[in-house]
Amino acid sequence: MKKVKKFTVSIYTENNLGLLNRISAIFLKRHLSIDSINSSPCEIEDIFRFVIVLKTEEELIKKVITQLEKQVEVIAAFYHTDVETIFQESALYKVKTEALFQKKKVHTIIKNSHASIVMVSPEYFVIEKTGKREETEKLYTDLAPFGILQFVRSGRISVTKEPMRITEILEKNK
Amino acid sequence: MKITGSEAVIKCLLEENVDLIYGYPGGAIMPIYDALYHYQKEVKHVLVRHEQGATHAAQGYARSSGKPGVVFATSGPGATNLITGIADAQIDSTPMVCITGQVASHLLGSDAFQETDIVGISTPITKWNYQITKAEEIPTVLAKAFFIAKSGRPGPVLVDITKDAQFELIDFKYQACTKVRSYKPEPSSSLKELDAAVDLINKAKKPLIVFGQGVILGEAEEEFKNFIEKTGIPAAWTILGLSALPTAHPLNVGMVGMHGNYGPNVLTNECDLLIAMGMRFDDRVTGDLNRYAKQAKIIHFEIDPAEVNKNVPVDVAVLGNIKKTLPQITEKVNKNNHENWLKEFRKRDEIEYQTVIEKDLHPTKDEMTMGEVIHAINEETKGDAIIVTDVGQHQMVACRYAKFNQSKSNITSGGLGTMGFALPAALGAKMGAPEREVVAIIGDGGYQMTIQELGTIFQTGAAVKIVVLNNNFLGMVRQWQQLFFDKRYASTELVNPDFVTIAKGYYIDGEKVDKRSGLKNAVKKMIQSKKPCFLEVCVEKEDNVFPMIPTGESVSNIRLS
Ligand SMILES: Cc1ncc(C[n+]2csc(CCOP(=O)(O)OP(=O)(O)O)c2C)c(N)n1
Numbered sequence: 001m002k003k004v005k006k007f008t009v010s011i012y013t014e015n016n017l018g019l020l021n022r023i024s025a026i027f028l029k030r031h032l033s034i035d036s037i038n039s040s041p042c043e044i045e046d047i048f049r050f051v052i053v054l055k056t057e058e059e060l061i062k063k064v065i066t067q068l069e070k071q072v073e074v075i076a077a078f079y080h081t082d083v084e085t086i087f088q089e090s091a092l093y094k095v096k097t098e099a100l101f102q103k104k105k106v107h108t109i110i111k112n113s114h115a116s117i118v119m120v121s122p123e124y125f126v127i128e129k130t131g132k133r134e135e136t137e138k139l140y141t142d143l144a145p146f147g148i149l150q151f152v153r154s155g156r157i158s159v160t161k162e163p164m165r166i167t168e169i170l171e172k173n174k
Numbered sequence: 175m176k177i178t179g180s181e182a183v184i185k186c187l188l189e190e191n192v193d194l195i196y197g198y199p200g201g202a203i204m205p206i207y208d209a210l211y212h213y214q215k216e217v218k219h220v221l222v223r224h225e226q227g228a229t230h231a232a233q234g235y236a237r238s239s240g241k242p243g244v245v246f247a248t249s250g251p252g253a254t255n256l257i258t259g260i261a262d263a264q265i266d267s268t269p270m271v272c273i274t275g276q277v278a279s280h281l282l283g284s285d286a287f288q289e290t291d292i293v294g295i296s297t298p299i300t301k302w303n304y305q306i307t308k309a310e311e312i313p314t315v316l317a318k319a320f321f322i323a324k325s326g327r328p329g330p331v332l333v334d335i336t337k338d339a340q341f342e343l344i345d346f347k348y349q350a351c352t353k354v355r356s357y358k359p360e361p362s363s364s365l366k367e368l369d370a371a372v373d374l375i376n377k378a379k380k381p382l383i384v385f386g387q388g389v390i391l392g393e394a395e396e397e398f399k400n401f402i403e404k405t406g407i408p409a410a411w412t413i414l415g416l417s418a419l420p421t422a423h424p425l426n427v428g429m430v431g432m433h434g435n436y437g438p439n440v441l442t443n444e445c446d447l448l449i450a451m452g453m454r455f456d457d458r459v460t461g462d463l464n465r466y467a468k469q470a471k472i473i474h475f476e477i478d479p480a481e482v483n484k485n486v487p488v489d490v491a492v493l494g495n496i497k498k499t500l501p502q503i504t505e506k507v508n509k510n511n512h513e514n515w516l517k518e519f520r521k522r523d524e525i526e527y528q529t530v531i532e533k534d535l536h537p538t539k540d541e542m543t544m545g546e547v548i549h550a551i552n553e554e555t556k557g558d559a560i561i562v563t564d565v566g567q568h569q570m571v572a573c574r575y576a577k578f579n580q581s582k583s584n585i586t587s588g589g590l591g592t593m594g595f596a597l598p599a600a601l602g603a604k605m606g607a608p609e610r611e612v613v614a615i616i617g618d619g620g621y622q623m624t625i626q627e628l629g630t631i632f633q634t635g636a637a638v639k640i641v642v643l644n645n646n647f648l649g650m651v652r653q654w655q656q657l658f659f660d661k662r663y664a665s666t667e668l669v670n671p672d673f674v675t676i677a678k679g680y681y682i683d684g685e686k687v688d689k690r691s692g693l694k695n696a697v698k699k700m701i702q703s704k705k706p707c708f709l710e711v712c713v714e715k716e717d718n719v720f721p722m723i724p725t726g727e728s729v730s731n732i733r734l735s
Contacts, residue, residue, distance in 0.1 A: 013356070014356050017305070018293055018294070018297065018304075018305075021297050022298075025297055025298040026298075029298060062483075063480070063483075063484055066479050066480035066482075066484075069479070069480070070478065070479070070480045072301065072302045072354060072356065072357045073302075073356050073357070074356060170355055173353070173355050173356070173357070173358055174353070174355060
């Protein structure tokens with residue numbers, strides 16, 4: 001049996017309309033389902049970085065990387081395992097404000113989980129927590145008895161321990 | 175002076191030395207056609223009968239001329255009709271620039287009349303695509319489009335232009351594109367890889383080359399010939415590599431793959447070094463990967479890094495255009511010959527001749543075989559013609575038996591296997607190489623998929639020779655039904671029209687041959703004609719193409735009957 005592992009794929013691209021479609025098509029073509037996807041500007045002006053998390057075999061992800069790099073507007077693509085990266089996710093929890101007054105415990109939960117309250121209104125308040133998946137999930141379970149009105153979690157963002165050398169690649173292709 | 179976006183489009187094409195466009199007009203591209211009207215002397219437009227025909231004609235043109243094919247279509251159905259040809263060009267690495275009209279930009283996304291998201295639809299099957307909504311983008315985007323289509327591993331690009339951008343006025347300035355910072359068309363190899371390849375080649379006792387279209391696309395035929403002649407290594411071809419090396423060359427050992435030759439297929443699993451040259455280990459070539467050349471060291475000469483280790487793990491990858499990499503290898507390798515090893519191929523050729531080829535080419539039964547028709551064409555063209563094939567049994571037979579003296583002579587839909595390819599592609603091939611004889615070999619099934627392009631052939635007068643091998647079946651599917659589905663011929667029998675009458679309806683000379691005695695003369699007459707000609711040959715209905723590697727089988731287990 002081939003081993004399925006979790007990989008973080010980082011893709012450096014030009015900022016181009018339609019590129020997301022082109023990138024996701026490569027995963028779709030191989031019937032790979034994506035756990036999360038994030039796109040943002042990176043440290044280089046006008047260049048975007050996609051961070052895609054998925055579970056698959058290493059042999060396959062290597063091939064996907066070369067097929068991603070083959071796209072004209074992809075500058076470079078990499079894959080890493082969790083130990084090679086520093087990564088985080090953000091979660092927001094919207095809870096009824098009653099919970100704050102009725103049960104003192106909520107304060108302790110928020111404090112212990114190093115979460116913060118981002119806003120409070122008479123009806124509801126919003127908690128934010130950034131961390132690993134286990135941490136945001138634990139907070140979810142802890143808050144669940146108080147009634148969560150809304151919950152949302154971002155895709156993973158990550159930086160690698162190794163340098164990426166995108167500027168060098170761009171220099172070379174100039 | 176300001177010009178419209180539409181005129182800018184035409185001017186860009188002229189800057190790129192485009193002299194031929196295949197296309198079909200419609201509402202959203204009318205401004206561009208109107209601009210074209212004023213440039214009829216500089217650039218010729220061929221009005222096809224269906225947009226799919228435009229793409230295949232552009233492919234045929236690109237493959238016989240080496241220049242990118244250019245296609246125009248309108249929005250909506252015009253654009254979606256291009257899809258099959260774009261997919262075909264993508265998988266067979268054919269340079270093509272498609273320009274589609276689009277609804278005005280303020281209507282985008284509103285389900286306007288004839289609006290389709292052609293950029294979205296074509297994304298997975300284009301090398302690159304782009305939607306232009308402002309005329310000022312036209313020169314840079316088209317320059318980039320041509321550069322991308324032609325450079326590195328070639329492929330199709332699509333540029334969608336909204337109608338308002340076609341009307342908008344701009345100052346025109348053109349600068350050819352030579353670089354895109356995020357794109358590396360030709361990877362390079364280090365000395366280390368080159369030396370490792372040289373070392374493996376020098377040590378090999380039983381080396382085998384399998385060459386693909388990379389040799390043709392890189393225009394490296396001469397470099398390739400020098401390499402094999404110095405090393406004495408037997409060279410086999412994939413269907414798209416065919417004609418890169420003359421079929422009569424003493425080191426040419428035939429075709430690999432599902433219906434390839436016995437020798438190179440079986441000996442793939444006996445060689446000690448396999449050199450893949452501009453080919454991509456398609457499953458139709460390799461059969462079962464777990465039983466493919468496991469005993470051999472493998473060197474892969476390849477321009478597209480995504481092809482390396484994709485299907486077959488290799489020992490050495492020489493990345494880059496073989497036009498540049500190969501001469502460096504040739505210079506360093508030892509002069510050698512592999513006479514005894516070559517004899518192993520010739521021994522198996524003899525077996526294949528006795529069991530398959532002789533009765534294909536010189537049948538004694540009453541019914542005609544596809545093989546003898548190809549043989550008759552060879553006799554007449556002496557291997558100098560461009561042969562364009564469709565998809566099916568006739569394609570395999572033609573590729574097996576056609577003789578070629580020069581490159582860019584075999585034009586077929588390899589990767590996608592698109593029925594309907596040949597008729598329009600033959601038209602394009604003839605226009606891309608007007609001085610050459612172009613013979614299309616088509617099945618009675620595939621012919622009817624794009625038969626309307628007879629109209630285009632008539633209108634242009636392109637002297638294409640069209641041969642339909644009529645077996646009244648979707649022959650290749652019927653063969654599989656016979657071999658693997660207990661002869662249950664589900665929907666493969668065709669009741670055909672009178673093809674000669676149809677050809678004549680388009681004012682194309684037509685003839686039908688149903689007896690061997692008439693074949694030679696009919697072929698001769700057709701080849702000697704200076705006009706487009708149609709020839710229908712009635713062949714045995716239930717012949718099978720052999721040898722054959724059944725799907726999922728090893729190349730070693732190729733069947734001779
Ligand atoms: C567009 C398309 N549809 C279906 C197929 C599947 N297919 C492959 S070969 C074949 C039969 C072709 O029959 P014909 O054109 O008569 O040629 P023959 O095999 O008889 O030489 C079919 C249906 C295909 N390759 N392309």
